[in-house]
Amino acid sequence: MHRDTKGWIFVGPFLAVFALTFLAPIGYAIYLSLFREQAFFGGNVFVGLDNYADVIADSKFWESFLRVLSFLVVQVPVMLILALLAALAIDSARLHGASFFRIVIFLPYAVPGVVAVLMWGFIYGDNFGLAADLNNLLGSTAIKPLSGHWMLPSIANIVTWEFVGYNMLIFYSALRTVPEELYEAAAIDGASALRTVRAVKLPALRGAVVIATIFSIIGSFQLFNEPNILRTLAPNVITTYYTPNMYAYNLSFAGQQFNYSATVAIVMGVITAVIAYVVQLRGTREAL
């Protein structure tokens, strides 16, 4: 009993902050999601799970969900493979100026996200941007990164550019923890460089890959900054419900539908949690 209280004293400060900043907002969002307040007339009424039923039947929500899902399925593997190749190259000790490449690849991550998107917006502009210059050079009008079908790949390109360096660093630091003896043993066994990668380095990276994948999945589902900023350049392509987060944001700040917005956020949070959990389970099981 005595021991228990002592423990609580140590954990207390953390728990207090955790409860205040994590549990309370989630609790409040759940509370909000059970009501429906009319911004103009009619006041606030308890509606039980009605909002959830509406979200499940909301084609806008599912459209935005499927959009980020397809984004995730394509962008995350591309980004992680690029990051992996970069990490292996830098770790290989055959690269001249490895630390230079490491910092250059990492640099985009240090650029504030909003600035990065604005910069890419200028590059993508097909009236005056780099895209326009390329079109002029080639005498074509084919390059339109901000048009309907190109938009999602264009956003994926920005996100990849931003986060390859970050993921590379995760992989690279995992590679640095591989004991030197393993490489020596591989060398004595006459393993080629590629064979060393397959038999020593990749297994050592598994944990890092699982972590990076989970981060990337969460990041993809929370996609917001990039489309929200590009929206000013392509308002008709990027709708107010382009991604689930944008949908929640616009519901609450343009439509004053706070309750429904909270419901969208919770449903999206649960879906994200489930998918991330499955990935984590699968990742750790394979590691065993």
Place this chain on the structure above:
Amino acid sequence: MKTSHRHGLRRLVAVGAAVTAASVLLAACGGSDKTATSSGQAQGSPDAVNAALEKGGTITYWSWTPSAEAQVKAFEQAYPNVKVNYVNAGTGNDQYTKLQNVIKAGSGAPDVAQIEYQALPQFALPGSLVDLRQYGFDSFQSAYTPSTWTAVHAGDGLFGLPQDSGPMALFYNKEVFDKYGLTVPKTWDEYVAQAKKLHTADPKKYLTNDTGDAGFATSMIWQAGGKPFSTSGKNVTINLQDAGTQKWTGVWNQLVTGGLLANIPGWSDEWFKALGDGTIASLSVGAWMPGVLESSVKGGAGKWRVAPLPSYDGQPATAENGGSTESVLKQSANPALAAGFVRWLNHDGGVKPFLASGGFPSTTADLADPAFLDKKSTYFGGQQINQVLTSAAGSVVKDWSYLPFQLYANSIFGDTVGKSYQAKTDLDAGLKAWQDALVSYGNQQGFQVNG
């Protein structure tokens, strides 16, 4: 959001916290009631305003007009007992979002805020603004143009005094017009013909740009005589297929489907560039545009001219495009003093500093002032542009009203009508989709919407 959440290690511990981001935001604005503070409902009178100005106090003022700082300084000189905290809380929607949040939170609102005419009903009808008739401000009617006076009303109430106005006119690049032998159009049919002529002569040039802009579309429907929105208490009628609306789409569809509109969103960097280098040869826009051109499109100096907006029958007819009022918030602890500030800003001493910063007035006396009327603008090649613009102020089509949830309506314009623009197809289909979305939103918010 992506940046900050992709890497939170804590996410791994509690993946469920993915919801947190959104819920924190929501928590910040989810105050549960909207009880108006009782002080805002106190009965006032013209004398109360004068007494409050004399007695003094402190008020907070939110505005994004470039002249705000000069106006506040001049006001504090005239009334040394009053201290005004001026805050630029963002332009347009950015400020409205903050304003809506503090109104919902029940505290933190400014005493006086700038609100565009199109946004006024959204704040006035739920009871967030003070009806200024109690201070006798309804006696100022003759000081303002009829269209702006109508615009500061919602229902019967008077919820602000007009700051400026934006009667629409045709701004055109004379250099481009001369080079390609275009004539300044008097009717929209002529306008379409010029658009074709220019784009055929040089496929890189367009008579105008339009990627779908709710403010522009509603103004154009207004000019065509459409009355798609009407509100009476809880009852709202939405009809975006009325004769006026179809008159506009009848013309504009030709430009949309013919690919005759530059795909450059307004107010983007590309837009300012295109206005300067002749890519966009004309704009149908409010009378506040000269100040914008002069400060942001330096390359167009000497090239631009102003003409009356084309109409359907060649007779003068125009609409308001933009323009703002200053309103007193219900949350204000000293509404009489706030009202006094508004009276000074838009009726008395504040008008001159506003005009000095390039604003276009809503006050009839200033519109008729020879010094204003006959001023030659060097940017416009010495043209007396105010002659054209003030005559536009007198030919605004009457009886227009915006929706009580116009800001929300504008926010989803791109989702609906924008799709027609993007696909270069019939705008009427997009307008119907917009209407359907607005009807269902209005009904959800407690209105009885017919549409």
